[in-house]
Amino acid sequence: MKYIDEFRDGDVARKIADRLAVEARGDRPYSFMEFCGGHTHAISRYGVSELLPANVRMIHGPGCPVCVLPIGRVDMAIKLALEHDVIVCTYGDTMRVPASDSLSLTKAKARGGDIRMVYSAADALTVARDNPERQVVFFAIGFETTTPPTALAILRAQREGLKNFSVLCCHVLTPSAITHILESPEVRQYGTVPIDGFIGPAHVSIVIGAAPYEHFAEEYRKPVVIAGFEPLDVMQAILMLVRQVNEGRAHVENEFTRAVDRDGNLAAQQKVSEVFELRPSFEWRGLGEVPYSALKIRPAFAEFDAERRFDVGYKPVADNKACECGAILRGVKKPTDCKIFGTVCTPENPVGSCMVSSEGACAAHYAYGRFKDIPVVTA
Amino acid sequence: MNARDDSKGGAVRAGYVRPLDIRNGRIDMGHGAGGRAAAQLIEEIFLAAFDNPFLRQGNDGASLAIPQGSRLVMATDAHVISPLFFPGGDIGALSVHGTVNDVAMMGATPLYLSASFILEEGFPLADLKRIVQSMAAAAREAGVAVVTGDTKVVEQGKGDGVFISTTGVGVVPHGIDVSGANARPGDVILLSGTVGDHGVAVLSQRESLEFETTIVSDTAALNGLVADMLAVCPAIRTLRDPTRGGVATTLNEIARQSGVGMLLDEAAIPVKPEVDAACELLGLDPLYVANEGKLIAIVPAEHADAALAAMRAHPRGADAARIGVVQQDAHHFVQMNTRFGGRRVVDWLSGEQLPRIC
Numbered sequence: 001m002k003y004i005d006e007f008r009d010g011d012v013a014r015k016i017a018d019r020l021a022v023e024a025r026g027d028r029p030y031s032f033m034e035f036c037g038g039h040t041h042a043i044s045r046y047g048v049s050e051l052l053p054a055n056v057r058m059i060h061g062p063g064c065p066v067c068v069l070p071i072g073r074v075d076m077a078i079k080l081a082l083e084h085d086v087i088v089c090t091y092g093d094t095m096r097v098p099a100s101d102s103l104s105l106t107k108a109k110a111r112g113g114d115i116r117m118v119y120s121a122a123d124a125l126t127v128a129r130d131n132p133e134r135q136v137v138f139f140a141i142g143f144e145t146t147t148p149p150t151a152l153a154i155l156r157a158q159r160e161g162l163k164n165f166s167v168l169c170c171h172v173l174t175p176s177a178i179t180h181i182l183e184s185p186e187v188r189q190y191g192t193v194p195i196d197g198f199i200g201p202a203h204v205s206i207v208i209g210a211a212p213y214e215h216f217a218e219e220y221r222k223p224v225v226i227a228g229f230e231p232l233d234v235m236q237a238i239l240m241l242v243r244q245v246n247e248g249r250a251h252v253e254n255e256f257t258r259a260v261d262r263d264g265n266l267a268a269q270q271k272v273s274e275v276f277e278l279r280p281s282f283e284w285r286g287l288g289e290v291p292y293s294a295l296k297i298r299p300a301f302a303e304f305d306a307e308r309r310f311d312v313g314y315k316p317v318a319d320n321k322a323c324e325c326g327a328i329l330r331g332v333k334k335p336t337d338c339k340i341f342g343t344v345c346t347p348e349n350p351v352g353s354c355m356v357s358s359e360g361a362c363a364a365h366y367a368y369g370r371f372k373d374i375p376v377v378t379a
Numbered sequence: 380m381n382a383r384d385d386s387k388g389g390a391v392r393a394g395y396v397r398p399l400d401i402r403n404g405r406i407d408m409g410h411g412a413g414g415r416a417a418a419q420l421i422e423e424i425f426l427a428a429f430d431n432p433f434l435r436q437g438n439d440g441a442s443l444a445i446p447q448g449s450r451l452v453m454a455t456d457a458h459v460i461s462p463l464f465f466p467g468g469d470i471g472a473l474s475v476h477g478t479v480n481d482v483a484m485m486g487a488t489p490l491y492l493s494a495s496f497i498l499e500e501g502f503p504l505a506d507l508k509r510i511v512q513s514m515a516a517a518a519r520e521a522g523v524a525v526v527t528g529d530t531k532v533v534e535q536g537k538g539d540g541v542f543i544s545t546t547g548v549g550v551v552p553h554g555i556d557v558s559g560a561n562a563r564p565g566d567v568i569l570l571s572g573t574v575g576d577h578g579v580a581v582l583s584q585r586e587s588l589e590f591e592t593t594i595v596s597d598t599a600a601l602n603g604l605v606a607d608m609l610a611v612c613p614a615i616r617t618l619r620d621p622t623r624g625g626v627a628t629t630l631n632e633i634a635r636q637s638g639v640g641m642l643l644d645e646a647a648i649p650v651k652p653e654v655d656a657a658c659e660l661l662g663l664d665p666l667y668v669a670n671e672g673k674l675i676a677i678v679p680a681e682h683a684d685a686a687l688a689a690m691r692a693h694p695r696g697a698d699a700a701r702i703g704v705v706q707q708d709a710h711h712f713v714q715m716n717t718r719f720g721g722r723r724v725v726d727w728l729s730g731e732q733l734p735r736i737c
């Protein structure tokens with residue numbers, strides 16, 4: 001595949017791996033957090049960690065959109081489908097997120113809920129146009145990548161005067177989650193989570209640009225390298241992080257120059273701020289309440305806000321007690337530290353959200369990396 | 380398929396029945412009531428297409444002779460697919476290929492098929508005729524006869540146009556022992572061609588995500604390919620067609636059944652560039668996408684070259700490749716050396732394959 005295979009070239013990967021082996025100092029460990037689920041997926045799917053020196057450890061961050069979606073929010077969508085007879089449209093991965101009462105959107109669909117997987121917010125709008133007699137709610141989740149399309153859908157619905165379309169807005173913000181991790185006691189006080197730097201998001205940064213990360217580099221003295229989602233991007237970013245650490249620098253560097261600049265997509269940012277405003281606080285699965293970390297629909301667009309149109313109040317629901325997703329999302333624990341990993345909690349029956357999407361730390365490790373936990377005898 | 384004509388003649392002309400209006404007609408509940416309308420449907424659509432001595436006898440079942448000294452193999456498959464017609468095939472051809480291949484994967488020569496149809500009230504007769512003719516053509520090409528069948532009609536909204544169940548019967552010659560439980564460490568894993576063609580072709584036609592593509596389904600009967608392979612390599616351990624769940628899930632099934640592990644070489648697995656691109660776009664992994672005309676063969680290492688040569692000499696196996704080896708592994712992992720230079724587990728498909736968000 002042109003323009004893609006170039007970034008999956010095994011020979012180049014070996015060259016970067018050789019550089020890493022030379023440049024990563026043997027007398028110290030390196031711990032980097034890849035914030036995005038897209039990076040987690042690439043690392044696992046292509047076996048990137050196999051190519052890293054033993055003292056370079058990747059911590060899987062909370063940037064998996066379905067993983068951080070709290071149970072209470074999924075419950076709202078299920079309630080809309082089952083009790084309000086609404087057509088709920090959402091992205092594929094969201095279908096399997098475990099909710100209350102052993103339900104998920106997939107299971108609610110089996111109970112008669114009209115729940116449809118869509119590839120874009122625009123598709124949800126089409127469903128609304130095609131079903132004028134039904135109410136259609138787009139269950140909008142994701143970081144800054146998926147926010148502009150939701151804004152556009154709302155603007156278009158307003159222009160067309162659609163009366164049966166609304167959005168259950170669960171869009172969250174990357175920079176506030178990174179701040180939350182850096183402010184957490186594990187990182188700041190106890191040092192139990194050593195984070196030497198971040199691999200910055202790929203698609204999110206196309207929208208918001210590189211500038212928002214400058215704060216972390218300056219304020220917290222953590223290097224950030226923005227990287228694409230291909231495995232070579234990740235390898236190169238790790239090499240750049242190792243170099244910054246070795247040189248005692250903490251800068252925002254951009255490996256993903258083919259798509260990201262300092263300012264980002266200004267047109268998209270403008271649409272987002274036209275339609276959305278900050279929520280004072282939002283619950284993240286695993287992180288708890290995070291101040292100013294999510295968006296809600298502005299009053300001017302209230303008629304497209306499913307939370308106002310329907311009586312579905314938000315009720316926080318605690319995670320399963322044995323589930324370590326919270327600690328895993330903060331980088332405090334690894335999937336294998338969780339007692340129910342791979343036993344009670346599997347991709348078929350996810351207990352915690354990290355097991356739901358292949359971007360989640362647990363599912364990625366279960367699906368792609370499990371063999372490393374067990375010595376394998378080859379023939 | 381009971382085709383007794385029990386009409387007792389009418390006022391106009393004895394024995395005359397006005398032919399079905401194929402162009403505009405639709406299935407109604409009467410076609411499933413077992414009366415004259417049902418008999419007419421069978422006569423004009425099913426018998427006309429499948430015609431053979433077994434059906435012509437008009438019995439409730441078929442009486443079949445079994446070749447001496449061979450074992451009988453039987454396999455059944457239900458077919459539900461949306462859309463019913465897709466690039467490269469339709470539910471009719473698929474319902475023949477699916478079952479013929481299941482029989483062939485036992486090392487058997489498929490001989491006979493049964494077919495039962497669940498039709499939804501309102502289904503266009505023209506579509507039904509097209510599907511049945513496609514089935515008949517597929518059966519002729521595969522050298523099997525549809526010898527018995529059944530038709531039921533369900534009310535509108537209780538079916539999805541048409542569901543087709545087929546059962547196949549075949550015979551295994553003496554000395555052939557093909558089973559998913561036979562893979563041994565050291566064996567070689569062969570794949571007959573590119574992966575993911577069928578799944579992507581069908582996905583491309585789904586209403587919700589139509590996209591322009593030239594990809595056609597690989598749906599095909601594989602009994603000819605299997606016969607050629609067994610002729611040069613009777614020691615084939617395992618044959619399986621990686622349909623739903625794709626190559627990844629099929630290999631995991633075999634690994635568990637045989638109590639072994641596997642190590643694949645990603646670079647050796649053939650994927651068409653357009654399938655690869657579509658999967659990239661949709662966030663899918665070609666290893667988990669369905670195939671309907673491909674097979675996986677596990678053969679002892681010393682026979683691998685001969686088996687591979689036989690596959691490549693057959694039109695259905697032109698792109699055949701050696702994709703990995705069977706190894707000892709108490710955990711039955713299927714692992715893969717990635718093109719990138721790393722190694723990972725290739726796990727079972729869990730749930731439905733859903734696209735990622737980012």
